[in-house]
Amino acid sequence: xxxxxxxxxxxxxxxxLRGVSFEAHPGQILCLVGRxxxxxxxxxxxxxGLLPLMEGRVLCDGAVLSDLPPHKVxxxxxxxxxxxxxxxxxxxxxxxxxxxCLTFGKGNAALDEVxxxxxxxxxxxxxxxxxxxxxxxxxxxxxxAMCLRPKVLxxxxxxxxxxxxxxxxIRSAADHMRQQGAAVxxxxxxxxAITALADQVVMLxxxxxxxxxxxxxxxxxxxxxxxxHLGV
Amino acid sequence: MxxxxxxxxxxxxxxxxxxxxxxxxxxxxxxFGVMRVVNVAHGEFFMLGxxxxxxxxxxxxxxxxWGFLLALCVVPLLVGVLAAAVDMTIxxxxxxxxxxxxxxxxxxxxILQQVTLMTYGPEARPVAPxxxxxxxxxxxxxxNGALQLYWPWGLSITSYKLFVIGAACVVLLxxxxxxxxxxxxxxxxxxxxxxxxxxxxxxxxxxxxxxxFGLGAGMAALAAVLIVPIQQAHYLMGGxxxxxxxxxxxxxxxxxxxxxxxxxxxxxLSDGIISVFFSPTLAKIFATLLVAFVLVFRPxxxxxxxxx
Numbered sequence: 119x120x121x122x123x124x125x126x127x128x129x130x131x132x133x134x135l136r137g138v139s140f141e142a143h144p145g146q147i148l149c150l151v152g153r154x155x156x157x158x159x160x161x162x163x164x165x166x167g168l169l170p171l172m173e174g175r176v177l178c179d180g181a182v183l184s185d186l187p188p189h190k191v192x193x194x195x196x197x198x199x200x201x202x203x204x205x206x207x208x209x210x211x212x213x214x215x216x217x218x219c220l221t222f223g224k225g226n227a228a229l230d231e232v233x234x235x236x237x238x239x240x241x242x243x244x245x246x247x248x249x250x251x252x253x254x255x256x257x258x259x260x261x262x263a264m265c266l267r268p269k270v271l272x273x274x275x276x277x278x279x280x281x282x283x284x285x286x287x288i289r290s291a292a293d294h295m296r297q298q299g300a301a302v303x304x305x306x307x308x309x310x311a312i313t314a315l316a317d318q319v320v321m322l323x324x325x326x327x328x329x330x331x332x333x334x335x336x337x338x339x340x341x342x343x344x345x346x347h348l349g350v
Numbered sequence: 351m352x353x354x355x356x357x358x359x360x361x362x363x364x365x366x367x368x369x370x371x372x373x374x375x376x377x378x379x380x381x382f383g384v385m386r387v388v389n390v391a392h393g394e395f396f397m398l399g400x401x402x403x404x405x406x407x408x409x410x411x412x413x414x415x416w417g418f419l420l421a422l423c424v425v426p427l428l429v430g431v432l433a434a435a436v437d438m439t440i441x442x443x444x445x446x447x448x449x450x451x452x453x454x455x456x457x458x459x460x461i462l463q464q465v466t467l468m469t470y471g472p473e474a475r476p477v478a479p480x481x482x483x484x485x486x487x488x489x490x491x492x493x494n495g496a497l498q499l500y501w502p503w504g505l506s507i508t509s510y511k512l513f514v515i516g517a518a519c520v521v522l523l524x525x526x527x528x529x530x531x532x533x534x535x536x537x538x539x540x541x542x543x544x545x546x547x548x549x550x551x552x553x554x555x556x557x558x559x560x561x562x563f564g565l566g567a568g569m570a571a572l573a574a575v576l577i578v579p580i581q582q583a584h585y586l587m588g589g590x591x592x593x594x595x596x597x598x599x600x601x602x603x604x605x606x607x608x609x610x611x612x613x614x615x616x617x618x619l620s621d622g623i624i625s626v627f628f629s630p631t632l633a634k635i636f637a638t639l640l641v642a643f644v645l646v647f648r649p650x651x652x653x654x655x656x657x658x
Contacts, residue, residue: 166550192552200550206543209536217540217551220533262551 119144119301120165120196120270125174127164133172134160136325142270142301142318147292149312150305151348152322158305159201161322162272165303166198167191178270197268201275201305203259207248211239214247214258218265232261235291253284260291271295273304277311289315307348313337319344355489355502356626362487362507364622366580369518370573372614374591375598376525376607377569383605384542384562387446390455391436392570393592394462399429399571400477400583401470407477414478418579421477425575426568433567434560441563442556459588466585479510479579514576521572522611529607538562542605570595597637601644603654612653616640 120142128134135157142148150158163169165176167188176183178194192198197218206214219229233240236257242250247258256276263271273292277285289311295302296317306312312319319331321344331344378392402425407417436458444450486506488499529535541548541558548555570591574583581587598617602609617637624633644651 168546168549188549189552189554192550198550200547204544204547206540206547208543209539213536213539216536217553220536266551 119179120303121177122161122165123174123177125161125164125176126172127160127169128172129160129169134325135164137174138322138325138327139174140320140327140330142303144269144301145296145299146317147296147302147304147315148318148320149316150303150320150322151307151312151344152328153348155324156322157325158322159274160325162198162200162274162303162305165191165270165272166196192266192268195266195269197263197266197271199256199259199263199271199273199276201278203255205247205255205258205262208246210244210246211250211258212243214262215239215265218262228265228267232264235264235294236261236287253280253287256280256284256288257291260288264291264295268295268300270301270303273302275305275307277306277308285311309345309348312344352489352502355487355505357623358487358489359505359507360623360626361619362511362622363626364619365515366511366618367621368615368618369515370577371591371594371598371618372522372611373518373573373576374570375595375602375610375614376522377566377573378595379599379602379605379607379610380525380569381563381566382599383607384538385441385446385559386448386605387441387451387563388448388455389563389566390452390592391458391462392455392566392595393588393590394459395429395433395567395588396570396574396591397466397583397585397588398432398462399425399574400578400581400587401466401585402428402571403575403578404475404477404583405470415480418477418480418575421575422572426572429571430564430568434564437560437563438556442559446559463585463588470583470585472585474582474584476582477578479508481509481513482579483509485509485512510579514580517576518573521569525569525607534561594637597641599651600641601652603651606651606654609651609653613651 122139124137124139126133126135126137138157138161140148150161152158160169164171165183167183167186171184178196181194183191183194183196206217215229215232238254239257239261242254247255250258260273260276276288276292280288292302292304292315304315313336316336317333319336321328321330336344374396378389381387381389381392403421406421406424407414410417410420440454440458441451444454484506485508486501489502489505490497490499529539537553537558540551541553541555545555573591594617598613599610601616602611602613620636621633624636
């Protein structure tokens with residue numbers, strides 16, 4: 119469904135990603151791991167078209183995302199939850215959710231589904247996003263992306279700095295998206311989350327692809343290799 | 351005239367200044383808020399509105415009412431479309447870089463000013479007001495222990511000035527409704543918050559920018575159409591509205607629409623009152639001093655937020 123072919127990208131002249139290729143499949147969670155600065159968030163931005171590619175291409179269902187202007191990427195079913203949430207802070211919860219729903223005319227059905235997954239947001243609809251707690255903000259960030267009814271969902275460290283109950287809610291939402299048939303790309307640093315959720319693990323180091331692990335490999339002999347690539 | 355009626359007269363004149371200033375400054379605040387562009391050419395879009403209003407009223411001929419109504423409908427639209435074209439052909443190409451947009455809008459300022467001088471000429475030309483009856487205003491006095499209304503000599507305002515104040519209130523309410531109740535307003539506010547995330551959620555940011563820039567210039571042109579029957583149209587008339595709009599936007603908080611409107615009220619009313627009781631120069635000194643104090647003690651403006 120989502121395919122990266124020898125993607126290189128960076129910021130200005132500073133190259134971060136160097137020829138990275140992998141494929142995420144529908145109904146599966148792909149965990150992207152690597153130490154700080156390995157290029158995980160850069161990969162997410164490159165997929166969304168928020169960074170120009172130096173070489174390679176990104177495809178979704180055969181369509182070349184990297185040939186499109188960035189605002190047309192979500193229309194092909196790619197939802198994004200960035201690191202640090204980056205909500206529209208002065209807008210209310212309802213307005214944040216409406217941005218996703220209104221843009222593509224998905225309407226109330228998508229919104230109702232999101233509020234079913236995150237019932238706490240229903241109680242906060244009129245509240246400004248920047249007044250929510252960290253966990254609620256993360257729920258909103260995920261809900262906003264889910265309003266697009268994405269075929270591919272990119273989650274960049276969604277559980278970072280959250281209390282355990284919130285972590286569970288976010289993981290449950292990621293699992294919900296997998297069950298809905300979406301290909302979920304998850305940047306994650308916690309080993310327990312990776313082993314609980316991942317169908318496939320892609321390891322990055324200094325912008326290079328260092329290897330991939332399937333779920334069965336993950337549960338057996340290559341766990342040490344994975345631990346070596348987790349962030350500090 | 352007694353002090354009370356005299357103060358009333360000053361307040362009415364101040365309200366007129368505030369109304370026009372609120373329209374002009376809210377356009378500038380909108381452009382800065384959504385695009386983070388300091389539009390130095392904003393005053394020239396105001397000037398263009400006044401000059402085009404004169405042109406349209408001449409073309410329409412006949413009754414001044416029809417000429418004015420036509421100008422009110424057509425001129426803000428024309429100026430808005432021109433500004434949107436400027437955004438797409440110039441500002442977009444320099445990627446809205448803060449420093450380069452300042453230089454680019456200074457260039458646009460001179461182009462608009464000199465093209466107007468070459469085509470319209472250096473004369474100041476009047477536009478006939480659509481109606482202009484004098485409306486006497488009442489005052490009250492204590493007589494035999496009770497309040498009694500009376501009509502002091504000289505306490506009056508023209509019906510057209512009252513119309514300008516009313517029209518500005520209606521337009522500002524409309525702008526508020528556009529920003530808070532419509533899809534376009536939501537997309538503009540989302541873009542204002544985070545341009546990159548707006549892209550990531552499918553908002554066509556370039557189109558939103560063109561609309562915001564056009565809307566901001568259209569607001570300035572609308573203010574000019576309303577004021578040109580009171581002031582004359584002249585190719586150098588954009589300087590004062592630009593300076594006052596900057597003062598208002600800085601005091602109100604950069605990019606804050608409610609702040610711009612409240613600051614326009616403050617500056618407009620103080621301008622009216624100080625001009626009537628003392629001198630217009632003192633009013634300008636007061637406004638400039640207020641900006642200096644705001645910049646020193648509240649750099650985000652009286653109603654601005656930290657991230658503005």
